Amino acid sequence: MWWGLLAGTAAFVALTVVATVLAAGQQGAPSLDDPATVRSAWAAASSGTTFTLILGILAMTTEFRHQTISATFLATPRRARVVVAKMLANGLFGTLFGLVGTALTAALAFPLLALRDAPAIPGSTIAQVLVAGVLGTGVYAVVGVGVGALVRNQIAAILGSLVWVMLIEALLVALLPEVGRWLPGGAASAMLQVPSIRGELLPTWAGTTLFVGYGLAFAAAAVTTTLRRDIT
Amino acid sequence: MIAVERLTKRFGPVLAVDDLSFEVPHGSVTGFLGPNGAGKTTTLRALLGLVAPTSGSATIDGRRYADLADPVGTVGASLEASGFHPGRTGRDHLRVLCLAAGLPTRRADDVLALVGMTEAGGRRVGGYSLGMRQRLALAGALLGEPSVLLLDEPANGLDPEGIAWLRGFLRHYAAQGATVLVSSHVLAEVEQTADHVVIINRGRLVRAATLADLASAAGSRVLVRTPDADRLAVTLRVAGATVTVEGEVLTVEGTDAPSVGRLALREGVELHELTPAGADLERIFLSLTDDGGAP
Numbered sequence: 001m002w003w004g005l006l007a008g009t010a011a012f013v014a015l016t017v018v019a020t021v022l023a024a025g026q027q028g029a030p031s032l033d034d035p036a037t038v039r040s041a042w043a044a045a046s047s048g049t050t051f052t053l054i055l056g057i058l059a060m061t062t063e064f065r066h067q068t069i070s071a072t073f074l075a076t077p078r079r080a081r082v083v084v085a086k087m088l089a090n091g092l093f094g095t096l097f098g099l100v101g102t103a104l105t106a107a108l109a110f111p112l113l114a115l116r117d118a119p120a121i122p123g124s125t126i127a128q129v130l131v132a133g134v135l136g137t138g139v140y141a142v143v144g145v146g147v148g149a150l151v152r153n154q155i156a157a158i159l160g161s162l163v164w165v166m167l168i169e170a171l172l173v174a175l176l177p178e179v180g181r182w183l184p185g186g187a188a189s190a191m192l193q194v195p196s197i198r199g200e201l202l203p204t205w206a207g208t209t210l211f212v213g214y215g216l217a218f219a220a221a222a223v224t225t226t227l228r229r230d231i232t
Numbered sequence: 233m234i235a236v237e238r239l240t241k242r243f244g245p246v247l248a249v250d251d252l253s254f255e256v257p258h259g260s261v262t263g264f265l266g267p268n269g270a271g272k273t274t275t276l277r278a279l280l281g282l283v284a285p286t287s288g289s290a291t292i293d294g295r296r297y298a299d300l301a302d303p304v305g306t307v308g309a310s311l312e313a314s315g316f317h318p319g320r321t322g323r324d325h326l327r328v329l330c331l332a333a334g335l336p337t338r339r340a341d342d343v344l345a346l347v348g349m350t351e352a353g354g355r356r357v358g359g360y361s362l363g364m365r366q367r368l369a370l371a372g373a374l375l376g377e378p379s380v381l382l383l384d385e386p387a388n389g390l391d392p393e394g395i396a397w398l399r400g401f402l403r404h405y406a407a408q409g410a411t412v413l414v415s416s417h418v419l420a421e422v423e424q425t426a427d428h429v430v431i432i433n434r435g436r437l438v439r440a441a442t443l444a445d446l447a448s449a450a451g452s453r454v455l456v457r458t459p460d461a462d463r464l465a466v467t468l469r470v471a472g473a474t475v476t477v478e479g480e481v482l483t484v485e486g487t488d489a490p491s492v493g494r495l496a497l498r499e500g501v502e503l504h505e506l507t508p509a510g511a512d513l514e515r516i517f518l519s520l521t522d523d524g525g526a527p
Contacts, residue, residue, distance in 0.1 A: 075332035
């Protein structure tokens with residue numbers, strides 16, 4: 001259910017803001033005196049991205065799981081259209097998730113940061129982070145649809161994405177640090193301008209373009225391979 | 233018009249359909265028959281563009297399914313009744329299809345009424361019986377008021393009332409000019425519903441003919457019950473008929489009932505039963521597709 005994922009997003013965002021701000025300066029957690037910490041409290045707006053990735057994956061894989069893909073392809077025999085339509089619809093939904101996350105972040109960060117007497121950071125930075133949150137969440141949903149179209153199996157797609165990001169990419173980055181910024185995870189981090197272990201990141205626009213490009217590449221690959229397969 | 237031309241489909245090592253060619257004319261109900269694994273479902277799916285032919289073609293009005301201007305409005309299909317999201321209601325499933333096909337959502341209620349599922353349409357598909365799923369699949373096929381219906385075992389799971397309803401519905405639909413291709417294993421039903429039959433076995437065409445032609449080609453039989461079975465059998469064989477004897481019952485082919493009666497009278501054989509029996513589809517089907525029993 002999509003509202004389950006929305007609830008998850010909201011909860012995760014709220015938790016991130018609260019934890020970052022209230023735990024700051026204690027037991028090794030980054031202090032609020034560092035502007036980067038304040039920035040990352042605002043960046044909680046984009047922490048719902050995993051949920052929207054799953055949203056996008058579910059959009060395609062659920063059809064295969066319940067065999068409604070036959071009916072879908074009968075109604076729309078030009079299969080590429082189905083992928084495009086799902087990308088647009090889920091991109092929109094993902095963006096709405098992002099709006100919810102951003103609104104929640106603003107509602108929590110303002111009072112909490114004031115409570116902890118945190119130093120002010122430029123309004124433009126805040127704006128940039130929030131916008132990245134809204135759009136980035138939307139883009140993750142679009143990429144999710146591409147992944148789901150290519151992998152088709154629900155469990156494999158979700159687990160595969162998580163394993164890739166947390167294990168395989170992390171490993172590749174550790175072995176070949178220069179490659180890190182060009183991988184999907186690195187591109188996504190650049191899009192959101194979230195500091196990560198990937199070292200130097202691409203500029204925001206480049207990261208965004210690359211990440212969206214990955215999503216479109218998955219979809220294009222799917223249209224020419226997995227989606228051409230027989231539905232039996 | 234449905235046209236399958238030299239259709240061949242290979243799934244890895246398995247040759248599901250082998251150089252199959254047949255046509256289904258307008259305004260008729262055609263039964264699509266064959267043993268399990270004969271290639272019926274594969275052929276239907278090839279017609280619908282769900283399965284890509286290895287070679288040959290399967291077209292509707294000369295076009296592939298994907299090239300039709302209005303797929304859902306031209307062809308309605310009911311394949312296995314399992315393609316539903318269990319969490320959705322029947323009505324919502326149909327409404328999604330309406331949206332995807334650009335039809336007004338009112339059509340969902342129309343077709344639910346048509347298949348007698350108006351009340352059940354508000355319940356989740358996960359709770360449906362097989363018969364209800366089958367009716368929902370049929371409702372989905374009828375959404376676009378198509379002129380061609382491709383049905384894969386639509387009577388599967390229907391209760392006697394449902395089967396009778398389906399028979400009447402298909403005949404009525406075809407009488408309005410629609411082309412209906414129904415694959416089925418219930419031969420008695422096909423006999424009552426269809427005008428033509430296409431019989432395939434092991435991916436190849438065995439026979440494509442009208443039911444009338446098939447019956448007359450197979451010849452009629454006469455069933456006789458007499459206490460003097462062997463003597464009558466001999467007499468009939470001398471007269472040129474083919475006779476099978478089982479206890480008191482003779483099955484006679486190659487002659488008609490009046491002739492049998494006359495012969496029996498001449499020989500003084502006491503008859504208890506003398507019935508002409510038309511060739512039935514099951515017998516024709518089994519004799520055409522019999523290849524030792526193994527599927």
